[in-house]
Amino acid sequence: MKPSLPQGTRDFSHEVVYKRQYILQTIRQIFERYGFQPLETPAMENIDTLMGKYGEEGDKLIFKILNNGLDNPNKEQKTREALEEVFQGKWSKQLTERALRYDLTIPFARFVAMNHGSLVFPFKRYQIQPVWRADRPQRGRYREFYQCDCDVVGSSSLINEVELIHIYDQAFTSLQIPVSIQINNRKILAGLAEICGGQEQLTDITIAIDKLDKIGLEKVKEELTQRGLDQAQIEVIEQYLNIKGSNNEQLTQIEQLLSESKQAMLGVTELRYLLDFAKDSVKSVQLDFTLARGLNYYTGTIFEIKASTVKMGSIGGGGRYDDLTGLFGVKDVPGVGISFGIDRIYDVMEELNLFEGKLSQGTEVLFFNLGSYEIQGAYPVIQKLRQAGIRTELYHEPVKFDKQFKFAEKKGIPYIAIIGSEEITDNKITIKHLPSGWQEQMDSTNIDHIVQALHTQREDK
RNA sequence: GAGAGCAUAGCUCAGUUGGUUAGAGCGUCGGAUUGUGGUUCCGAAGGUCGUGGGUUCGAGACCCAUUGUUCUCCCCA
Numbered sequence: 001m002k003p004s005l006p007q008g009t010r011d012f013s014h015e016v017v018y019k020r021q022y023i024l025q026t027i028r029q030i031f032e033r034y035g036f037q038p039l040e041t042p043a044m045e046n047i048d049t050l051m052g053k054y055g056e057e058g059d060k061l062i063f064k065i066l067n068n069g070l071d072n073p074n075k076e077q078k079t080r081e082a083l084e085e086v087f088q089g090k091w092s093k094q095l096t097e098r099a100l101r102y103d104l105t106i107p108f109a110r111f112v113a114m115n116h117g118s119l120v121f122p123f124k125r126y127q128i129q130p131v132w133r134a135d136r137p138q139r140g141r142y143r144e145f146y147q148c149d150c151d152v153v154g155s156s157s158l159i160n161e162v163e164l165i166h167i168y169d170q171a172f173t174s175l176q177i178p179v180s181i182q183i184n185n186r187k188i189l190a191g192l193a194e195i196c197g198g199q200e201q202l203t204d205i206t207i208a209i210d211k212l213d214k215i216g217l218e219k220v221k222e223e224l225t226q227r228g229l230d231q232a233q234i235e236v237i238e239q240y241l242n243i244k245g246s247n248n249e250q251l252t253q254i255e256q257l258l259s260e261s262k263q264a265m266l267g268v269t270e271l272r273y274l275l276d277f278a279k280d281s282v283k284s285v286q287l288d289f290t291l292a293r294g295l296n297y298y299t300g301t302i303f304e305i306k307a308s309t310v311k312m313g314s315i316g317g318g319g320r321y322d323d324l325t326g327l328f329g330v331k332d333v334p335g336v337g338i339s340f341g342i343d344r345i346y347d348v349m350e351e352l353n354l355f356e357g358k359l360s361q362g363t364e365v366l367f368f369n370l371g372s373y374e375i376q377g378a379y380p381v382i383q384k385l386r387q388a389g390i391r392t393e394l395y396h397e398p399v400k401f402d403k404q405f406k407f408a409e410k411k412g413i414p415y416i417a418i419i420g421s422e423e424i425t426d427n428k429i430t431i432k433h434l435p436s437g438w439q440e441q442m443d444s445t446n447i448d449h450i451v452q453a454l455h456t457q458r459e460d461k
Numbered sequence: 462g463a464g465a466g467c468a469u470a471g472c473u474c475a476g477u478u479g480g481u482u483a484g485a486g487c488g489u490c491g492g493a494u495u496g497u498g499g500u501u502c503c504g505a506a507g508g509u510c511g512u513g514g515g516u517u518c519g520a521g522a523c524c525c526a527u528u529g530u531u532c533u534c535c536c537c538a
Contacts, residue, residue, distance in 0.1 A: 004529080057536060060462085103538090131538090136462090138532060145538065314538075341538045370496075405498030420496065432497075439497085 008135070008143025014362065019355050020146075020346060023175065024128055027148055027340055030170050031126040034163055036150050039125040041107040043132075044098045047091070051099075053106050053327065055296070061133045063100040064091065100132040104149045105324070105337065112153055113328030121154030121333075128342075140313065140344055149318075151337030153325070158270060161301050161320065162277045164338045168305060168316065169282040171340065176354050178308040179315070181284050184291040185271050186298050186319070188254065191264020192240055196233035204228070205237065206292035212241060213290070240289060247275050247287040254289060270301060284308075297321045303338055307348045315344045362391065365415040365431075365454060366408045369395040377424035378417075384447045390454055408434060415454055419444065435460040 005011065012020065028038075050062055070079050075094075082094035101107050104127045112123065128148045137143055150167065152160045165181060172179045193202040204227040208220050215223075217238070224234050236257070243253045251272055258264035271287065278285050293302045300320030307315055318338030325333040349355060365385065367378050375394065385392045393413070395404045408416050418430040429444040436458040442449055 007530085055536095057462095061536085133537080135537070137530095141537070147538070317538080339538075344538065368496085400495060401497055402494065403498090407498095409499060416498090418496075422496090430496090434498075 006143070008137035008141075010142065010144075016346075018361075019349070020342065022355065023342060023345055023349070024146075024148065026174050027171050028126070028128065030167055030174065031150050034124075034167055036124045036126040039108065039111065039127045040129060041101065041104070041111060041127070043100055043130075045101055045107055045110070047093070047097055047099045049110050049328075050102055050106060051091070054102060058102065061135050062102050063132045063134050064096040065098040065100065067095055067097060070095065101129075102133060103131050104129060104147045104339075105151070106327075108149070108151060109324040110328055112333060113325040113330040116325070116330050116333065119154075122152050122160070123154050124150070124152045126150040140347065142343065146342045148340040148342050149337055150339075151335055153333050153335035156322075156334045158273055158301075160336050161274055164303070164318065164336065165274065165278050165282055165285060168303070168338060169284065172284075172305070175345070175349065177315075177345065177348055177352065179284055179305050180286045180308055181282065182286050182288040182291050182304045182306060183271065183274065184288055184302050185267035186300055186302055187263045187267030187270070188258065188289065189292060191258045191261030191267060192237065194261045194263060195258060196236050197229060201227075201229065201233075203296065209237065209241060209290050210292035217241060243289055247279075247285070250287050250289065251275075267300075274301065293317060293319060297324055299323075301336065310348045310351050312344055312348055315341045315348060317341075362411060363393045363413045364391045365393070365417050366404070366411075366413045367392065367394045367417045367419065368401065368404045369398045370418070370420045371398045374398075374420055374424065378419035381417075381419065381429060381444050381447075381450075385450065388447055388451050390451060405434075433458050 044065060047062075047064065051059055054061070069075070072079075078094055082092035085092045086095065108125065108127060112119065126149065128146065130144050131147050132144050135141060135143060150164070152163075165183075168179075168181050189206055190199065190202055193199055193205050196205065205224070208223040208227060211223070212220055220241070221234055221238065224237060229237070239257055240254075243250050243257070245253070251268055255265070255268055258268075275285060275287065288304075291302060291304050293304065298319040299322040302319035303317055304314045305316035306312075316339060318336070320334070320336040322334045323331070324335055325331075367382055369375060378394070382392050382394055395407065405416070414434055416432050416434065418432070419428075423429055423441070423444065427444050428441050429450065430439065430441045431450065431453055432439040438458055440453065442453065444450075
């Protein structure tokens with residue numbers, strides 16, 4: 001058979017894995033520095049846990065796992081009936097009881113709901129795992145991709161938002177990606193909706209204005225009309241969208257425009273607190289009232305990260321949610337969280353050439369294989385180098401030097417080592433640096449000296 | 462869910478209005494070269510032209526279907 005991958009999935013070669021690990025390790029370290037602890041949840045969840053949490057579209061994009069034993073003749077009648085239900089648009093547990101996780105937030109909420117009795121609140125967890133979506137793959141979109149989340153639950157304090165802003169800032173500073181951290185508050189959007197026809201318009205309004213930078217003001221107004229808003233309401237929204245200036249200027253303007261809404265004013269107060277707190281330490285925080293974010297469970301602060309110098313969708317996002325675990329019967333567990341879009345961060349860094357010199361490398365030294373007697377002499381040296389932390393490989397069979405050199409060249413191994421019969425008698429080792437041509441015979445018992453030679457910077461020829 | 466493009470050697474791609482035996486570069490393998498590679502030179506292997514039908518004296522090329530893949534919209538990370 002011809003081997004192939006399922007649509008929208010990828011193999012990662014060693015170069016890519018090194019780079020991805022570099023990103024993940026950088027972020028993980030920062031999470032831990034702020035007191036977040038890791039959590040892992042299963043790839044699959046009970047289907048009830050996931051269904052209905054991501055909207056109608058989301059349900060369609062969940063990968064469902066077929067039950068085993070459907071071919072059992074004793075259950076044939078039931079199975080056929082269940083299949084009929086599928087044509088009615090319903091998924092029966094008779095056919096599927098499990099599904100692949102669609103994001104990390106709902107499984108986390110499930111975990112908190114199950115364990116809230118034994119957790120210490122506020123509970124701070126980070127989670128880095130793949131998720132699966134039956135979406136149609138396209139540029140920057142896959143059916144299997146990683147999410148990298150950190151959330152605090154059990155605290156309404158805005159200091160959590162402050163911490164998350166600093167995590168974002170440190171992560172992207174550390175990765176050397178220039179970004180703007182865009183920030184808004186759902187209460188302001190809710191206030192806008194309140195003034196323009198009521199809460200039930202909130203979703204319609206947010207979906208439309210979120211598209212501002214993509215489709216422009218005129219198209220947004222068209223969409224608002226289509227969604228049933230009248231002229232006066234659209235006018236207010238237009239004023240809202242036209243707010244510009246520094247963070248402080250924008251806050252002043254929004255206060256005037258939405259002064260009627262208590263909710264909006266609360267949002268302004270929260271934003272002012274955050275911006276004030278961050279204004280000296282984090283330069284890249286940018287107020288953006290058009291930021292809406294799709295997920296409906298957000299209730300307060302919302303974040304989104306955009307790379308400033310690369311054209312790419314958002315590379316991170318998050319926000320506050322007041323009642324996530326309510327879905328699982330546990331009330332009053334407010335939370336706030338952020339997420340890093342690893343796959344897109346990778347693309348941005350690749351484009352900006354930010355990986356150079358930062359990666360854990362492959363093999364540092366290749367021992368030539370000159371025959372079984374010579375290998376036995378060389379092997380103790382190989383093991384000592386490995387104990388000393390040198391990434392060391394031995395060529396797998398005694399073939400002519402030409403081949404062994406070319407192997408080292410192709411794998412990008414900088415040093416080769418030769419221990420032949422002469423060297424064995426004299427306790428010597430010949431080390432050669434391929435890029436420069438530097439070569440020296442040294443004492444094979446003096447491991448420190450060898451390690452030192454391997455760590456010396458050398459100019460290429 | 463809606464729409465568009467692409468599919469020829471391991472990879473990147475040529476292939477004329479339909480015309481003999483389908484090509485190139487890179488890579489792979491062997492040799493020049495049995496303890497010092499990279500360059501160079503010589504040689505070789507490698508193809509159901511995605512699959513199935515159709516039109517034609519003749520199809521890699523045209524038509525239909527199908528599968529895969531890429532991209533756009535919707536939505537999202």
